[in-house]
Amino acid sequence: MKKSTADHMVDTLVANGVDTLFGIPGAHSYEFSDALARRSDDIRFIHTRHEQGAGYMAYGYAKSSGKPGVFTVVPGPGVLNAGAAICTAYGGNAPVMCLTGNIMSHLIGQGRGQLHELPDQLATLRGLTKWADRIDHPAEAPDKMTRAFTEMTSDRQRPVAVEVPWDVFGQQAPAEPASLAPKHKTPLDPDSIEAAAKMIAAAKNPMIMVGGGALDAAAEVLALAEKIQAPVASHRSGKGILADDNPHAMNLIAAYDYFKDCDLLIGIGSRLELQFMRWQWRPAGLKVIRIDIDPTEMVRLKPELGVVGDAAKAADALTAALSGQKVTSRTAEFSEIKARARTESEAVQPQMSYLDAIRRALPRDGFFVEEVSQMGFTARFGFPVYEPRQYVTCAYQDNLGFGYNTALGVKVANPDKAVVSVNGDGGFMFGVQELATAVQHGIGVVAVVFNNNAYGNVRRDQMNVFDGRLLGADLVNPDFVALAKSFGMSATKAETPEALEKAIETALASGGPALIEVPVPRGSETSPWQFLHPAPHA
Template sequence: MSANYQPVERTGGQALVAQLIEEGVTDIFGIPGIQLDWAVDAIRENADRITYVMPRHEQATSYMADGYARTTGREGVCMIVPGPGMLNALSGLATAYACSSRVLYICGQIPSGLIGQNHGMLHEIPDQSGILKSLTKWHGIARRPEDIPALVHQAFVELRSGHPRPVALELPPDVLQAKGVSAVLPRAQPDPLVPPAAAIAEAAAILAAARFPVIQVGGGAAAADAGEAVRALAECLQAPVVMTDGARGLLDDDHPLALTSLGGRAVFPHADVVIAFGTRFIDGMAKPTHADPATRYIYVNVDVGAAGAPRVPGCFVEGDAAAAAAALLAALPAGERPSAAATVAKVKAWSASQTDAIQPQTDYVRAIRASMADDDILVSELTQVGYFSNIAFPVHATRSFVTPGYQGTLGYGFNTALGAAHGNPGRRVVSLNGDGGFGWGMQELATLARDGYDLSVVVFVDGHYGNVRRIQQRAFGNTFAVNLANPDFAQLAGAFGLPFEGVDSPAGLGAALERARDRKGPALIAVSVSEMPSPWALIHPFVPSPVAPPPNPLGEPAKA
């Protein structure tokens, strides 16, 4: 047995950190507190191997871990005290759950012998474990220091297998302080779910006979790093690839088969086979993305629920998206198909004509993109330019475009961008924010100033919760409780010693971003804007749409 795995006496905190190091953890986002003292001290003892990043609010810890995980492909780890600390960080945990993000959520507890007795201990809340179980795929709680290595190891087994969702581990303070004899366990290895051969054969036969197959990829495919396998399959089939918001960048948008969800409107009605990799394949109203009964469907997912109602029944392949795409490619008969590049080019041109008509968002998106390298990271927020970016911002690299997924977490963006910046020191990060959402995390300018990330923070300032205002005006003919009192952003940046620019046009924003890029390091840019036109008819098909109908890419009528 290797000396690294020999049983030794450790405190629970030391056992925790020893196993985290074995699992490859190099960064923890956390805020210390009395219930975690023995864990934090063990991190201090290993400061040459683990970096402890302390933001100003517990909410930022889970968002930073999520941004770190989704942009690096490594697990993100956060650590918070129980009760109010745990509750403060739940919004980031919910976002990680929605986005299939590999986050380990380490949470303190009250003393182990008092859990569930309702004595009013410091930070005690009813059924903390139950709350955590509802937002994670796996949950553990340590009762003895000897248990901790195995629990941490199991957490990483769960993170590296099946559906990649967050996991939680609760650690009572007495268990962290107590000593016990335990051994570090060998690092958990990735264990992708291998698709059954029979299901692959069935799906391959359907694809081999397809006249115009279409591929949709979602966040599960992105989490599985399925880009290369999907690209190879798509090129073999000459199938358009429709990327959901969570899969942007899986194929470079410049690839001749790559489409956004807007382009999907033009190709789905003509597809005789649709294969969905790692996506729920439903829209925001719980309707199938496409539901023509004459179309044959193949659902590739680690979750059997992703193939059930309300979707049209089809062939289900239970498995990892990357493994399934590679297996399907190997199972297809040899032979070249006619190129679909010209067909997809028509759809790309139509999509561009629709987005180009939305101003000033189009010009802002172009200015932002022009200031960034292909593998720079954009963290989009729930703001007008952010919404529009989901379909109109060109994405050229995997793990370079981040959204809050179906959770729609207003205010997540700046904190998440901090985690992305920490995990990717060689890549620049641009964070898009509205003045409403930015107000929920602006205290983290202190974290940005302290750590000096190459992060440009853009805040679009109109003095309102803009989307709420638009919906209220449309639905009720008036608005209520949407006005904001904003700080002087120049003074706010100055208080933290951060470079600042105030601009009021796409050209001004582009120039400011270029200066920030050339200077490197942090920047805060406030963009004064007025109310913008709604892009929702292009983003979601269930919104009444005045846009031009999509073209027929095949030059023939759609199926009845």
Template sequence: MTQTMTGGEAAVLSLYKHGINTVFGLPGVQNDWLYNAFYDHREKFRIIHTRHEQGAAYMGLGHSLAKDEPTVFNVVPGPGLLNATAALSTAYALNAKLFCLTGQINSRAIGKDWGELHEINDQLGVMRGLTKWAERANAPSEVPGLIHKAFTQMQSGRPRPVGLEIPMDVLAAECAVDLLSGDVHGAEPELNEDTIEAAAKLLGQAKTPMIFVGSGAQGASALVRQLAEALQAPVVGYRTGMGVVDARSYLSLHQPAAKGLWDKADVVLTIGSNMRVPARKWIKGHAPQIIRIDVDPDSHEKFFIPACAITARAEQALPVLLNRLERHNSVRASRKDELLEAKAKWAERSAVLEPQLSYLKVIREELGEDGVFVDELTQVGFASRITYPVYNPRTYISTGYQGTLGYGFPTALGVKVARPDVPVISVCGDGGFMFGVQELATAVQHKIPLIVLLFNNNQYGNVQQMQKNNYGGRVIATDLHNPDFVRMVESFGAQALRATTPEEVRTAIQQGKRTTDVPTVIEVPFTEMPSVDQFR
């Protein structure tokens, strides 16, 4: 039905029709008509306004990763968008369904270099370099169609962030608008039956198969487990692949534990993963036949030429592959003892990572079955990527290949907004935490009861370790002057605790779980921890 409305109202109602009821944002003059429309429809939305644009974008990222759903954040143009770009690049690395809805200067001034407030050259080009798809709305009547296109892009092919800019005059203008249905039907690639048949034959004949999983397998956990059991194949996940198969299963291995198994594998199946470390390092010593399942056809030959390349989502391909495998699968003895031995050897090797392992053990126990761990670029975070047992998909959130220092705390706030039903723990270092410390105000104001473990050694610790170990102790620009974190956190109105041992951390986490209206920050002072670099 055609209605007369502003561009701002067209955007707000279109978001609502596409299932959006939470928006992370920071208002400003170019977005005034957007927020005016949010006010008119405020009963439909939870608007979480942040203290920095990077906070809005990272919170949107965490919300999207936790729920595997499109999430919207909004910023002003120019410096506002630029402040959000680290989060957009992280979302790109993590295949996140994140929608950047940004304002823009007046239409007639775009590209003129007139020195308008918040003007930057080619803002749309900036967004296009960080997203899968980005466009500009030139009239209110275009807004519903472009928002529908954005959601279609997020849910077609490889999920990645998208962007839409709406100039301030377009948000303010009134015209006849046709709102569209929020039903989105993402395009699915057509399965190649011959390729699936070839893959089933290869896997069925394999004597020592392996499976590697990444974020593209998170929605197919039960199918991956079924396939692994049929093949007696270990399942290896790193970062986003952790938890696809429960770490308590003998079939589930951390990546470093799998090196010896790779050396005798004859066929390797990779599902929704670039498998970067094996593909760039391990394959030089031993090159098994590789089968790839990935929705992105451009990913198949990035690092090697696979024997079979199946372009499909894991949820689409695995049922067919399992069906075909029934005709071709060999009878194999259980590899349980072999795989448990590999896990035990890795546990013995990695036991030097203390006190990280003791802290991770406490975190694992206190999070329970479905609690969410959000890592950071800190020694406990690094250790978690190769030792932390993840039970379920989307309960371990990592920065992916971007390695974005400072992403952890605000991203974890978004995770907690998405998952209020479970405990969420953000593990930060003092360096990374200070990137987004101002979002404590956001968390208190919006009653987000996140638990933060803040490991503090007054350093950019990992960089300083590299300076000491690799550059003869030539330490420079890595010592930090920090505030009294307990007093600072309390000044925001949050709960502040300090713990110095794993058991004290346990007690503090339990206190944080009992606190339901404000965040809890637990400072954990330390000096040095062993580096995980020895296992790379």
């Protein structure tokens, strides 16, 4: 049976479990939009108000669920608008798929100035993704779409892209039926596990550092930590792999305190950003073991021992290899360190008081989506998380405009869970148009906008480092409450932590999209950077 390229593509999406697609229709891909419309019982289409929003929503969907997040945009400017979201998915190791069109196949590369033409769009996409390709004929569609799923979900997960020329979407050809894409996982080397076990057995003060590569290894990491009585630290992407109220979990303040006596660092699915990029001090004689599915990580930061493989399998194998080891419980020691860290963090105000209020209002299984802001930075050490994927971060991109758009995708993937988006006024304005998307599609995210009428970090740095010469740091904002109400959304203002807690509880109980504005005097926040970039140990 002949089918169009677009129909073959949709068949492959459905066969691989895709139930939601974000995007904006456009002329180059009308046949693809129509194929989606004819399969609306299988795939929900959520149209956004900006291509960047579509990409971020796909990212939020993927990071919070572990399932592929898929979006579609027009070529050229649409792809470029979504570029920030694609590079966030790359940095955050998220299985995100971008589906786009291109100009007519016979005109690609001629530079004639066709609608939405880029000089070499495929090269641009390949520079942003793990893998990208073009479907040049409908007979190729099932194989190339299946390849896209395989590349996206195998080993280190990262975004992929598929483009289709304008005239090819509607062309028809017979092809093999769509199928579930195979996944590849690099096998463990038993010799490296044995060597790692010997290093761990000889260590007196080991530390485990987890990142996004360990999101699906929570039980195995906990078992290893308990076996060797090691603390488990995280920065952003690894938050919640161990619940923050577990005796072995340490935030970055507590971890730095412990680190001064650490003799073995075990990185599991982590770039070790804290230890090698933020902490400008390391104890003498420190040895490093890295466990990572990506072998190139062992070259980027060379450890004493590299273990290439799946985080869960490697942690489980290490625990088994250490089965005869006896270690005395250190939870009381860890608790003291954690208590000191909590006391120290109290100095960061008003952020900590507001974050405590959000934590009280947010159910234990709720999702917290950060944004690059004074609250977002502080949350990296000051907001407790209890399960993997519940803290959704932009990873190392730290891009303004990430927060609210991403939170909408998180809520779509987790409709029965509470989702709170924490934003600064500057970042929120990057994606404010998606308030319309939330209302139209009934996406019940609670957006908290901390309004200090500034790009707060820029302003502090200009005041402290450049003798107060301000440039582009102060902002004039709309009335956020009135703005949200104009979209048809409930909104209110909260001027204290207690008021914020009650406002979030009320908004979550309503079930619909809501906005809460929190005024913060300009320049009043305590800098969190003393903990994000701490001074060297004496």
